[in-house]
Amino acid sequence: MIGREKEVQLLNELYNSGEAEFVAIYGRRRVGKTYLVSETFAGKMAFHHAGLSPIELDESAGGTPLRKQLKHFYNSLLLHGMKKSRCPDNWLDAFLMLEMFLQEKDNGKRQVVFLDELPWMDTQKSGFLTAFEGFWNTWGCFRKNLMVIVCGSATTWIKNKLIDNHGGLYGRLTDEIKLSPFSLKECKSFIESKRVKLPEYDIVQAYMIMGGIPFYLKHLERGKSLAQNVDNMFFVKDAPLKKEYDRLFASVFKNPDKMKSIIECLGTKNAGYTRQEISQLTGISAGGTLSDDLEALIASDFVIKYEPFGMGARDECYKLVDPFCMFFLKFVKGKGSLDSSFWLENLTSQTIISWRGFAFENVCFNHVNQIKKALGISGVNTSQSLWSKRADDTDGTQIDMIIERADNVVNMCESKFYSNEFVVNKGYHRTLINRQGLLEEEISVGKVIHNTLITTYGLKYNEYSTFFDNVITMEALFDC
Incomplete structure (x- = not known):
């Protein structure tokens, strides 16, 4: 086992x-x-x-x-x-x-x-x-x-x-x-036990699609690339996981359509929404039943609740974190008859490249313990959140993840999923400085910011790379 x-x-x-x-x-x-x-x-x-x-x-x-x-x-x-x-x-x-x-x-x-x-x-x-x-x-x-x-x-x-x-x-x-879903390390062990050969880069992508759910991962076949497997699981005729989304909710909840409407609402924004916003977007009353439904989705590991950095309990947001649902809503639901080799033929499309970026942020959010270990702060009390300014504020102010620590440090984390070493260019460096400046206005007196990059293969050295105090590679996410 x-x-x-x-x-x-x-x-x-x-x-x-x-x-x-x-x-x-x-x-x-x-x-x-x-x-x-x-x-x-x-x-x-x-x-x-x-x-x-x-x-x-x-x-x-x-x-x-x-x-x-x-x-x-x-x-x-x-x-x-x-x-x-x-x-x-x-x-x-x-x-x-x-x-x-x-x-x-x-x-x-x-x-x-x-x-x-x-x-x-x-x-x-x-x-x-x-x-x-x-x-x-x-x-x-x-x-x-x-x-x-x-x-x-x-x-x-x-x-x-x-x-x-x-x-x-x-x-x-x-x-x-x-019983929680598998971590990346457990996913790797499970995939290897099936004698399926995938590099860690593709195992991370498999997690982006299927999460740490053994039932989904067991559909991976030997002798096929990840892209071929994804097509076989979701896009060919009678694909085994094509109907899984509807069956998943019908088998767990007595009000599956209502639950799916909440999930589909949350799937439209990576940072999630407040309860009031969910009510407005779905038409579901903001009374007690919506709170019960959200708690049920949290208990089932589909959704998390968090306080955006610098906000209070009244501003709590609900964020979709189930990778399978996120992938299904993006690429399968409502897409009609897609080509049976859709994934293989679109690997380099901008749509999939952009999706990988958001999906990797979610992988990091689901592996905070591994990130803390890589930072050497496993024993430090922390809280994790996202942070963004409103649409009418300065551009480029969304931060992928903030780890606020009891040792007076705030890690401002950037998540980047790349097939090679990540390169910080002049424009992105300017954006990072802007974000740091805005965050400094929000943190408590006596705390400092450590700029942290979480990426696949590390950071390429150049005149802008020293902005990051910590660099965590994909390998660390497989650590425990």
Whole structure:
């Protein structure tokens, strides 16, 4: 298994605890939650069941969503060796069947029960959560050899119904794991494990397109360049990821169209928007539901919230950071029938070159810990933000990333994705000096600015290159 060392260690410690354990694992869809549990407990599961996707429920004929979920649960019990009985009429009966089945199988050894995509089972007016609460509180928590693991891509459901539950499941979880996308280093290890040969320059671009999502990265094929792979994944007829965007939101959120409208709004501006601006641009009321929707997108790793440098909480911005969504909105959604070799034929187009620049800024934002390590400040408290002046202010005042440090330094970071050493020319040098001057007006007395370049292959020495105090290369982003 690539990465996930800490998660595997924790799961094994819980397995060997000698106590009843109730663990929730959550994270963005396709991030590898099922694989983590299946590999860690291969051959050790007493019962494994996955809820039916709401997409399949909508598309399949016959019966209500509740009846379909109950029938599927009953079939899973049969497949695991339960004697044939009758399909339960409700979730209370279904969990009673599970209890009786586990008691019959109990030989004193640890029993692992894995309920995958738990939120999908909680269909409208199903009584699922009440029944699950009864299963754990009345029976499961008293069985020292029982370990119940639940997973879900609907992160908000997991957080609201289990982690932050204020009812019968309050404080019942014994542990929780948020599974995050792979870092660049883990992406490289994953790609190499598939015996796909790509230079780090192209692995960074693969991350720009697919993020650290194993399900997407596994579509990379040996013997093909990154450009050929991108065409095969997105642009050829029946490409495997061409419909992924719609399915991603339909499977995670109960209001997918509304969520996509927020994502598509945020996709129009790299620095993001305030909540009020999102409301104005989408037509969604700025009341409580928009706040809940934004928090749900943050919990699922699609969006981050940050305070623009020098601003307060009232000016908080929401920024799209999911690479897959950013790429899909730019090049796939609404483009109709593109040529099957679109990416290969347009590698040097200005559109793709410009996209790489913005996408690399996002890569850096998602690898702040690696940047801090390269700067030698891993142990220093910091906050990260973007900063730009309004449209009616001086040109050239947007700063890619600002790292404000507790040791009285502010790193003004410029991100540049180039196929060779980056060259600072006279015009760009003038722009940098202007930005530094404007930033100096904003920082607190007693703090200094360290100009920092984050680029692929380093900085070419010339009369303007000494502007940068620190130069961080692509290699550092793969460091941990």
